[in-house]
């Protein structure tokens with residue numbers, strides 16, 4: 001079996017194999033109330049040089065998935081099972097000491113908020129050189145040359161002068177560029193970008209995403225981009241995996257997903273993106289309700305309480321991912337979008353005044369509180385929100 005040392009030395013198994021193979025990965029956090037199933041049976045494969053977008057709301061498990069692959073969930077109550085094979089080496093079960101050899105050199109992460117990932121009382125130059133010296137064993141002067149070049153490569157103006165800046169002396173966009181430079185410093189083969197643009201304004205977001213794409217292309221890195229925004233990954237990733245309640249609910253090549261999305265949750269994420277073609281002050285279409293309790297999630301499909309298409313079958317039987325079609329598209333849904341069955345299901349729920357269906361149809365305003373939504377429905381529509389059977393019974 002390949003060891004951490006083999007991977008460091010480039011003795012890993014053949015380059016024709018996918019760089020990353022994840023199988024039935026689970027990360028549960030044990031708390032007094034039970035097990036929080038943050039990642040619950042995720043499988044995926046990532047070829048070298050490809051970019052995967054992992055999309056979902058807060059709490060969907062996308063960040064914990066990245067951290068589980070990198071072995072960063074080092075808290076005492078985290079239990080990770082399943083398999084993560086990186087360059088032929090099994091990572092699940094490795095100690096932090098063993099994983100340390102891979103962090104930075106083989107795999108690195110750009111975190112969400114540069115203000116919390118950078119040390120505020122240390123100059124950015126030193127934060128870069130420390131990283132380079134620790135991992136690559138360079139002397140101080142060589143490390144400084146590398147650091148200045150890295151700052152230049154992420155398009156920091158006047159990198160020699162900026163080398164001596166503290167993080168607070170830089171703009172948000174510049175700080176995130178420094179974080180990207182630190183992540184790239186040791187030439188990792190795999191980069192995780194966890195909501196890398198959330199804290200930035202739209203123009204800077206665009207620049208940072210372009211920078212990441214250019215670096216990924218130039219260095220032939222494999223990348224996992226984690227985001228809540230389907231718009232961020234459209235056109236920037238090869239494949240997309242949509243996560244809900246710790247599981248992948250839809251997975252496809254990016255073009256295939258946007259051409260024919262099948263899962264109601266993916267569709268709801270798409271509808272929640274602001275569109276420049278909409279008139280000013282257009283209200284965004286929120287997804288009704290909240291993500292489920294991950295300690296005791298509802299039976300059946302975890303999205304059923306919020307899904308405008310939900311039927312009795314959904315509440316009884318948990319859907320599993322379909323066999324991939326010719327494009328590699330998979331989804332876990334009993335009433336996939338675009339079928340006559342889903343249209344009939346939607347209409348039955350609409351006729352029954354199911355709150356999330358009325359919200360999806362624009363009849364009432366969606367809210368993240370389903371009880372509040374039911375009250376709105378009762379007030380505005382006068383219909384009894386169907387808590388009763390919805391399949392064929394209306």
Ligand code: SF4
Pocket residue numbers: 263264265301302303304305307308309310311314319332333334335336
């Ligand atoms: Fe889940 Fe049913 Fe909605 Fe599909 S239609 S997402 S199975 S609740």
